[in-house]
Amino acid sequence: MPMPNIEEARALSDEELSDEILAVKKELFELRLQKATRQLEKPHQIKLAKHRLGQLMTVEGERSRTKANAVDS
Template identity: 40%
Template sequence: MAPMKVEDIRAMSDDQREDAVLNLKKERFNLRFQRATGQLENTSRLREARRDIARIKTIAAQLRAKKK
């Protein structure tokens, strides 16, 4: 899965962004579990998921600040 694009994140509603963060956190948990058990094949996905979460949270904060 490719990293999320900024334009796509900005086009999401607040609820969609929250859902995306939740899904990414669940995926990250599962990936960490797979790594611990030696089943993880794509180790770079852990990093991508972490960065996607940060990207979504950053854009959400920027949009909130813009509304004020």
């Protein structure tokens, strides 16, 4: 399974981005719960979820900094 592409995250609207971040956080919680109970069959999914969450939060931070800079100017 290939790593997610950040361009997909940049194509999302602000609301979709927030929803996706929440969904990935829930998925990561479920994966960690499965790992703790030894039910996780595909441990690489944790790495992919963390990577995706990082991408989404990076895009969210970029947008908030852009908006802050636009207000300051």
